[in-house]
Amino acid sequence: MTLPGQLYKLQQIDLELKGRQQELNEIENQLNDNKALVAAESKLASQKEQLAGVKKEQKNSEWELDDLQERVSKLGGKLYSGTTKNPKELVNLESEVKSLKSKISKKEDELLELMSQVEGMEAEVKASTGEFERVKREWQQGQENLGRRKTEVEAAIVKLSLARHKLAQQIDSAALELYEQIGLTRKPAVAKVEQGRCQGCYITLPISQWQKAKAGDLIQCNSCGRILYVE
């Protein structure tokens, strides 16, 4: 293989290595990304917290209702037992019972409303639990796939790096240095020559330059400075 041919091959390895490295970076970014999982988890947690709050409210409301019912029952007993004879006291008792019954009715409405809220929220928590489980399964599956892909890409990188090392050892060190140096400012550093034109800058090469490149000499394009390679 000619020297430009070797450099061209090295360049192909470098390009593939770069592509694989980018792929690996993307895989690693995805492996670190658990935003969807965290979002589903926090949504569920906040719904559970809200549900617990309303359930607590319901419990309090039940206790208050029990208390009111107990009081009305006591007063009722007093009212109808006949032990209270004083008409004014009886009127007061009746009015108190009436007021308590009105409170009980309100409390019952409130309790029904809370029970219906709890029911709705329990359904939401159930749906969000299912959604979270689904997201988690998908995420775990995704992580497994990414892990496998990462292993493959890492192996490919090792293989390419070895191939690069082996090839670089066979290339004249000054030529290798030239390749690296051109690569700092112009990519790709090696340009193919097709139909007498440098494929890096599309300038038509002088015949003598083209012939030297064709013979396998290490020639740089007059116009762009790239190393010329004739296949």
Ligand SMILES: [Zn+2]
């Ligand atoms: Zn050129």
